[in-house]
């Protein structure tokens with residue numbers, strides 16, 4: 001079922017396979033729209049694991065992977081082989097399983113000085129992605145959603161990152177104080193396609209608050225994801241969408 005709420009397209013899937021297929025179709029459609037490289041910012045966390053695995057298993061030979069340049073929407077400031085690394089997760093579930101040229105992988109170096117890497121990665125984005133309105137224009141930004149309404153690594157204390165000119169920023173996880181490097185809000189909203197992947201009952205409340213503009217929604221970073229000229233898709237499973245009317 002797909003419907004639009006607040007300039008968003010919402011698709012509700014019965015299970016992760018159906019949701020993964022939805023995402024695969026969005027990716028394929030996006031690829032078919034472009035003759036040149038397709039620039040994707042991958043999400044971290046655990047939700048995308050099943051989607052990445054589905055792509056690697058089912059779309060291994062159905063997608064021209066060499067046409068895609070892979071970036072990250074955020075990274076934990078840990079080494080790339082650390083169990084919390086978003087690079088490590090994407091590499092384990094997708095990148096190592098399909099034919100992607102090494103030169104198409106642009107990782108955030110979580111093991112480097114965060115402030116220096118944020119500047120370095122910003123320059124890498126500017127050098128490797130076409131710009132629009134003086135900001136890198138991703139073809140697709142994949143996002144997850146935290147129960148506190150964070151997305152990428154823009155936590156509730158960092159709402160100002162939707163109004164800054166910088167391309168990447170350093171943030172700190174509110175509980176673990178782990179340093180993160182993240183795309184800023186204006187870069188996310190500069191993308192041609194933004195896709196939220198949200199599953200699980202634990203996310204149902206925050207999904208309801210954001211999509212139905214309920215009390216407190218304006219304190220949640222994910223509420224500010226609204227592409228200026230692009231398309232916003234929410235891919236939800238039944239449990240994450242269970243409070244939506």
Ligand code: 6PG
Pocket residue numbers: 043044045046047048074075076086143144145146150151152153
């Ligand atoms: C990260 C992600 C973060 C994640 C949400 C949801 O680095 O963790 O960028 O925004 O998408 O926290 O995480 P789960 O998918 O694990 O629920």
